[in-house]
Amino acid sequence: NAGVTQTPKFRVLKTGQSMTLLCAQDMNHEYMYWYRQDPGMGLRLIHYSVGEGTTAKGEVPDGYNVSRLKKQNFLLGLESAAPSQTSVYFCASSYVGGETQYFGPGTRLLVL
Amino acid sequence: GENVEQHPSTLSVQEGDSAVIKCTYSDSASNYFPWYKQELGKGPQLIIDIRSNVGEKKDQRIAVTLNKTAKHFSLHITETQPEDSAVYFCAASIRGYSTLTFGKGTMLLVSP
Numbered sequence: 001n002a003g004v005t006q007t008p009k010f011r012v013l014k015t016g017q018s019m020t021l022l023c024a025q026d027m028n029h030e031y032m033y034w035y036r037q038d039p040g041m042g043l044r045l046i047h048y049s050v051g052e053g054t055t056a057k058g059e060v061p062d063g064y065n066v067s068r069l070k071k072q073n074f075l076l077g078l079e080s081a082a083p084s085q086t087s088v089y090f091c092a093s094s095y096v097g098g099e100t101q102y103f104g105p106g107t108r109l110l111v112l
Numbered sequence: 113g114e115n116v117e118q119h120p121s122t123l124s125v126q127e128g129d130s131a132v133i134k135c136t137y138s139d140s141a142s143n144y145f146p147w148y149k150q151e152l153g154k155g156p157q158l159i160i161d162i163r164s165n166v167g168e169k170k171d172q173r174i175a176v177t178l179n180k181t182a183k184h185f186s187l188h189i190t191e192t193q194p195e196d197s198a199v200y201f202c203a204a205s206i207r208g209y210s211t212l213t214f215g216k217g218t219m220l221l222v223s224p
Binding site (some may be wrong): 041043048096098105 | 146
């Protein structure tokens with residue numbers, strides 16, 4: 001039981017490049033989330049999903065897109081990376097909304 | 113929407129001392145209050161949670177108290193150890209309905 005896994009662990013991008021972050025969970029959770037963590041800012045919700053095929057905006061959605069084609073996977077895309085998107089990205093999942101969330105190990109992204 | 117304030121932002125204690133972290137929330141409908149511990153380079157991990165039908169919950173050296181009238185809850189760590197050094201996040205939500213709203217975190221440093 002791997003829990004929540006994230007790929008890749010670390011990535012360096014140049015401004016304007018695109019990339020996709022992959023999150024996978026093996027707990028059969030309905031809800032999945034993407035957060036970014038910046039110094040002094042805590043965890044800010046980017047997008048979330050309440051089930052396969054659904055997505056919703058969180059607190060800071062601009063510049064990101066997401067897809068949930070399979071229940072176990074939640075993808076976060078950056079179409080044109082900007083230095084302001086340099087951050088640590090965490091994926092999480094939960095059985096229902098507003099309940100215990102289980103976090104992945106994070107992806108460190110540096111945009112030059 | 114919900115707003116969660118967390119204090120202090122940093123806390124330094126000597127090994128063996130107690131540590132207290134406090135959070136306040138704004139939405140009186142919130143009924144689930146988890147606490148997460150984040151060690152350096154890792155994702156947040158749930159350490160204890162409390163639901164609004166109880167006022168206090170303990171698990172070995174950690175305890176959480178909830179005051180619904182004042183809309184605040186606290187994390188208490190007794191007999192602190194160096195391995196307690198981490199960033200701690202509080203959060204609030206309406207179970208089954210909403211996402212978690214996180215505080216900005218408290219960096220706890222326990223000195224030997």
